[in-house]
Structures are given as C-alpha cells and as structure tokens.
Amino acid sequence: MEISELPIRRPVAVTLLALGVLIFGLVAYRVLPVAPLPRVDFPMVQVSASLPGADPGTMAATVAAPLERRLGQIAGLEEMTSASTVGGVNITLQFDLARDIRGATKDVLAAISAAREDLPTNLPFPPSARRVNPADAPIMILALTSEQFSVARLFEFADGVVGQRISQVAGVSQANVAGASRSAIRVRWNPAAVALAGIGSEEVRGAIGQGNVAMAKGSLSGPWGQYGVETNDQVAEAEAMASLVVKQRAGGSVNLGQLGSVREDFENARMAGWAGVTPAVLVAVYKQADA
Secondary structure, three states, rough: OOOHHHHHOOHHHHHHHHHHHHHHHHHHHHOOOOOOOOOOOEEEEEEEEOOOOOOHHHHHHHHHHHHHHHHHOOOOOEEEEEEEEEEEEEEEEEEEOOOOOHHHHHHHHHHEEEEEEOOOOOOOOOOEEEEEEOOOOEEEEEOOOOOOOOHHHHHHHHHHHHEEEHHHOOEEEEEEEEEEOOEEEEEEEEEHHHHOOOHHHHHHHHHHHHHHOOOOEEEEEEEEEEEEEOOOOOOOOOOHHHHOOEEEEEEEEEHHHHHHHEEEOOOOOOOOEEEEEEEEEEEEEEEEOOO
16 A cells, blocks of 8 residues: 555544644644743853963963973863963863763873973962863843942952852852952052162062961970960051061161052952943843753
C-alpha cells in the first residue's frame, strides 16, 4: 500500500490525527520556556588584578605578563585574551567545552599562586579569579544615592553590606558593585619643590611606603610576663599623611605636604556612576542559570 492510499481510504482518521497533532503543538507552544538570552554554559574564567596609578604599559609588563606565563600552562586552555588599562588588568580564559569548570577554576587559582613571586610587591590585593559566562546579563541594576553621605561612603556600604546580602538571596549568582571605588589618599608632589629640597622622586615614594605600613613591633618580656607591642602606622587621613616626614636635615624636617598636595580621593578617580544627573553607586544583580 502506498502512502497516499491511507488518506484516501481513511479520510476521517487522518483528519482527526492531523487535528490532534495541531492541538498538541498549540498547547506545547504556550508552555515552551522563552528567554532573551538562552542558557549557554561556556567554561570561562576571568582573572583580575589592580595596581592603582600604573599605566597600561606597566600593567602589561609587570602584572599581565607573569600571569599569562603561568596561566598559559593550564591543560585544556583554548583561548586567552588580556586587556590592560590604567591601574587594572583583565585576563579572560576560555577552556575546551569538555573541561569541567570547577577543575579549571582550581587550576587557575593554583597558577595565580605560582605567579605571585613574579608579581610586584606593592599590589594592594592579590589577583582574583571568577567564573564568567558571555551569555549572562544583569537582571536588575540598583542605584544608591544620598544627599548626606559621599559617594565613597556609599560605595563602602554597597560593597560591604548591600552586595553581600543580595548575593545570599536564592537564585542570585553574584552582585557587582560599580560606579565608584574605595576611598584613598592622593598625593601629588611638585617636581620643582622636590628638586629644590634636594630630594628624588624615588625617595618620596619610599618615604610614603615606609611611613604607611603595619608591621610587627616585637614584644616586652620579663619576670612579670610577656606583652606584645602593637602600633598601627597606617595613615587614614590626609592631614596625617601631609605631616609625614620625607627627609631630616640640619635646618629641620621636610614634610610631604610641603612638596605638593595631599587630599582625600578615590583609588580610581576615573570611575563614576550616575542615576539620571545624580552621582550614584550601581549594583548589578546576576541570576543563576537555572533560577
């Protein structure tokens, strides 16, 4: 029997069968999951490092290059891209689709640990690694504004409280805080004043580093017991930083404030966020793939 004989011999049955398939398709179409960005899981890891004040060339030579040498030895790595900016570097690693992302992340962390001896000693924070998906997009962006507190205070609050609390919500994968950076003390010295005082730029840099560290001071011991000596040499205010002694000489001391300006600022003054025309701190919320 040819395939065309069945509709001729059984027209009612074939018509009912076609209607059944049509109705089933209409019902199934209404319950199909639809997403603007479909779930596509790529085994990708992003490594980030920061060194405030460094130009892109310095970041590429002293931070990105040592990391790339270690990261390039990881098995299953298909592509590695690096972008160096002012004070920061981002390295994106894409692994083979058959590579487990958890195992790849562990290998990346091990490579970062192995590269620490080649990295600059003045990195404020060690390089960090996190899993990324190019198909991810934030489902919500919150803007924090205030008429009473500065943007730096808002950033500290968002980074230390809001972002962490939102990350703990079920279904949320991460919450990225942007629009500002941590507060810091910015020092700008005048080359003419430094030269007139007979001081080199590296001498000023060394004085700032030595006068703003937290180091062990030792202990006091005797028949009455033993006590640890604890002092905090880290400077938290611009006024204290301005009074830092750079050089001692017979006529008196040369303070940092006499060589230029010392003021409160941000670690990255080129980062800003806005809600309309109001400065704001932004919190981007990302959902988990199956949420």
